[in-house]
Amino acid sequence: MQQRIYLDANATTPVLPEVVAAMLPYFTVGSGNPSSAHQAGQRTRAAVERARNAVAKLLKASTKEIVFTSGGTEGDNLALMGVMQPWLHAGEPAHLITTQIEHHAVLYAAEALERRGVRVTYLAPNREGVIDPASLEDALTPQTKLISVMLANNETGAVQPVGKLARIAKSFNTEIVFHTDAVQAAGKLPLDLSGEFKNVDLLTISGHKMYAPQGTGVLFVRSGLHLTPLQYGGPQERQRRAGTENVPGIVALGRAAELAQVWLQADNNAAALGALRDRLEEGLLSAIPGTSVNGTTSHRAPNTTNLRFEGVDAESLLIALDMQGIAASFGAACQSGATEPSHVLVAMGLTPGEASGSLRLSLSRLTSSEEIDLALAIIPQVIARLRSLI
Ligand code: PLP
Numbered sequence: 001m002q003q004r005i006y007l008d009a010n011a012t013t014p015v016l017p018e019v020v021a022a023m024l025p026y027f028t029v030g031s032g033n034p035s036s037a038h039q040a041g042q043r044t045r046a047a048v049e050r051a052r053n054a055v056a057k058l059l060k061a062s063t064k065e066i067v068f069t070s071g072g073t074e075g076d077n078l079a080l081m082g083v084m085q086p087w088l089h090a091g092e093p094a095h096l097i098t099t100q101i102e103h104h105a106v107l108y109a110a111e112a113l114e115r116r117g118v119r120v121t122y123l124a125p126n127r128e129g130v131i132d133p134a135s136l137e138d139a140l141t142p143q144t145k146l147i148s149v150m151l152a153n154n155e156t157g158a159v160q161p162v163g164k165l166a167r168i169a170k171s172f173n174t175e176i177v178f179h180t181d182a183v184q185a186a187g188k189l190p191l192d193l194s195g196e197f198k199n200v201d202l203l204t205i206s207g208h209k210m211y212a213p214q215g216t217g218v219l220f221v222r223s224g225l226h227l228t229p230l231q232y233g234g235p236q237e238r239q240r241r242a243g244t245e246n247v248p249g250i251v252a253l254g255r256a257a258e259l260a261q262v263w264l265q266a267d268n269n270a271a272a273l274g275a276l277r278d279r280l281e282e283g284l285l286s287a288i289p290g291t292s293v294n295g296t297t298s299h300r301a302p303n304t305t306n307l308r309f310e311g312v313d314a315e316s317l318l319i320a321l322d323m324q325g326i327a328a329s330f331g332a333a334c335q336s337g338a339t340e341p342s343h344v345l346v347a348m349g350l351t352p353g354e355a356s357g358s359l360r361l362s363l364s365r366l367t368s369s370e371e372i373d374l375a376l377a378i379i380p381q382v383i384a385r386l387r388s389l390i
Helices: 017-027 039-059 072-088 104-115 133-139 162-172 247-265 267-287 314-323 343-347 369-388
Strands: 066-069 095-099 119-123 144-148 177-181 202-206 217-221 291-293 304-309 332-335 338-341 358-362
Touching: 017 247, 039 066, 039 202, 039 247, 066 072, 072 104, 072 144, 072 177, 072 202, 072 217, 095 104, 104 119, 119 133, 133 162, 144 162, 162 177, 247 267, 267 291, 267 304, 267 358, 267 369, 314 358, 314 369, 338 343
Parallel strands: 095 119, 095 144, 144 177, 177 202
Antiparallel strands: 066 217, 202 217, 291 304, 304 358, 332 338
16 A cells, blocks of 8 residues: 655644543543533543643643633634724724734634724735744834734744744733734744743644644633633633533643643754754755745744745645645645635745745654655655646
8 A cells, every 4th residue: 555644744733642542531431521510520620620731831831821722713713802802892993913924813813803993914024934023113003902923834834033022012012912823833842931932921722733633722811811702601711711621622632732741841852853854855955956945944843844846836746746645735725716825925925826836844743754755755756747747
C-alpha cells in the first residue's frame, strides 16, 4: 500500500493515542453531567477541573481564567463579540484594531461588528508577513476598545510580536483589551501569560491543532475582565459559556496540554521539529528552480513552511501530490465554491497568481525523517511533471 505522508498539521493534527486513552472512559459507564450532585456527576466535575488545571499550567494562568469552548472559532468570536457587545449600544464610537492576516474566525467577526457600527482598522503586514509595532502605534485612538492580533499565522507560521504589541496598547490606555489568537502557537511555542504575555487579556486555543479532537478549545479570560456571553443557558464556565460541558473533549484537551508541556520542556523537541522543516524547505529550494519561501524565516512556528513555485498552479499540485500520497494545503481558500487566493499572501504583497502558486507544508510532532526523505523525492518530480505540461 502507498505510504501516506501527512504534511497538513496546521489544518488538523492527529489525536495522540495517550489523548484517546484519557478520553475514552468518559464516553462509557460512570459518565455523569458535571453539574449533577451525585457521584457520577462529581467524578466528571473532578475530571473537568483536572483538565482546567493542566491547561492553566500550560498557559501559566489561573484555573479561573480558563473557559472551555468548542474550538478556535468560538474562542475568537467570544473574544471579539464578548468585548465589543456593550459598546454597540453605548452611543459613543467604538474602535477595534485587528490585522489583514487573521484567520476568518477573527476577520469575519470583525466585519460583522463593522456592520453594526464599530470602526475597524485592519493593520497590513510587511512583505515578511509580520505586523510592524509602529503601525499599531499609529492606529491607536481614544476610542480603541479592543485589539486582536494573532500569535502564529496559520499559513506562513510567522510569529507576530504580540508581547510588544500588547505592551504598546496598555501604555497607551490600560483599559484597552488585548486578544491574541494563539491557535497555531499553542503546543509549538511556549505561552507565558504571567511573563511575556502578561499584557494579553484574552487568548484563544483550539484542541485539534494540538493533538486533541476537533470541536474542543479554550479561551483564556484574564481575571476581572467581563465578557458578554455568546449564548445563554446554564451557569457553566462561570457564566461565560453556557451549556453542558463536552467532558470527553475537555479531558482530551487537558491530556494534550500536559503532553504539550512535556514536549515543550524538552530542550531539543521544537529545535528538532524546526530542523526537519528546514531540511524539507532547503531540499525543495535547491531541487526545484523558481522556488521561494513566502514570509519570514527568522521567527516562525517550527513546523510550517509556505513555498511558491513559479509557473505551477497549486490546486493542480495539491491534487497531484495527494495522488502520490502527500497531504498538503495551498495558499487559497474555497469560498462559496470559488477558489480565492489566500488573503494572507495577498496582504503580504503577493499577486493573486503568486498566491495561487503557493503551497503550505506543515509538519506534526509525529512527522518522521523518513517521511521528509520521501517528500523530498516526490515533490520535485511532481512539479517537474506539472511544468512539462504547460
Ligand atoms: N484561528 C486560527 C489561526 C486557525 O488556524 C484556526 C483553524 O484553522 C482557527 C482559528 C479556527 O479553529 P477551529 O477549527 O478550532 O474552529
